[in-house]
Amino acid sequence: MENNTLTHLNEKGEVNMVDVGNKGISARMASASGFISLEAETISLILENKIKKGSVLSIAKIAGVMAAKKTSELIPLCHPLLLDYIDVEMTTEDNGIKAVSTVSCKGNTGVEMEALNAVSASLLTIYDMCKAVDKKMVISNIQLLSKEKKEL
Numbered sequence: 001m002e003n004n005t006l007t008h009l010n011e012k013g014e015v016n017m018v019d020v021g022n023k024g025i026s027a028r029m030a031s032a033s034g035f036i037s038l039e040a041e042t043i044s045l046i047l048e049n050k051i052k053k054g055s056v057l058s059i060a061k062i063a064g065v066m067a068a069k070k071t072s073e074l075i076p077l078c079h080p081l082l083l084d085y086i087d088v089e090m091t092t093e094d095n096g097i098k099a100v101s102t103v104s105c106k107g108n109t110g111v112e113m114e115a116l117n118a119v120s121a122s123l124l125t126i127y128d129m130c131k132a133v134d135k136k137m138v139i140s141n142i143q144l145l146s147k148e149k150k151e152l
Helices: 040-047 056-069 112-130
Strands: 026-037 083-093 096-107 138-151
Touching (some): 040 083, 056 083, 056 096, 056 112, 083 112, 096 112, 112 138
Antiparallel strands (some): 026 096, 026 138, 083 096
């Protein structure tokens, strides 16, 4: 851990939102990934657009973008951010789908939670859309891949 200080606690040990007002504006970017394991038949149904609820990968991407924008409403003490860019890419593999998000903004706090939230919502959407045909799905390995901060 880079810093042993828990920033969401005040000097009395009480929960509080971090004051980022004195931080300078910088370009922020974060990327996250996650995976959902699926039966081979389910992957085929997704790729052939035969899931009754609609185009799974398109809807999952939209869900991820929407989730990144709503992160401060879902995660306590997250700052609302004006995001410049959100993308979620889905890659099919033999045993499932990997989701990778990229989020960026110009601001005084990072976008890690937005990237993680985008991946999580995308994978949950796939789960929801496919639960009628696949009872063995597992969401796993949701993780931050990178974060960057560049002074402007």
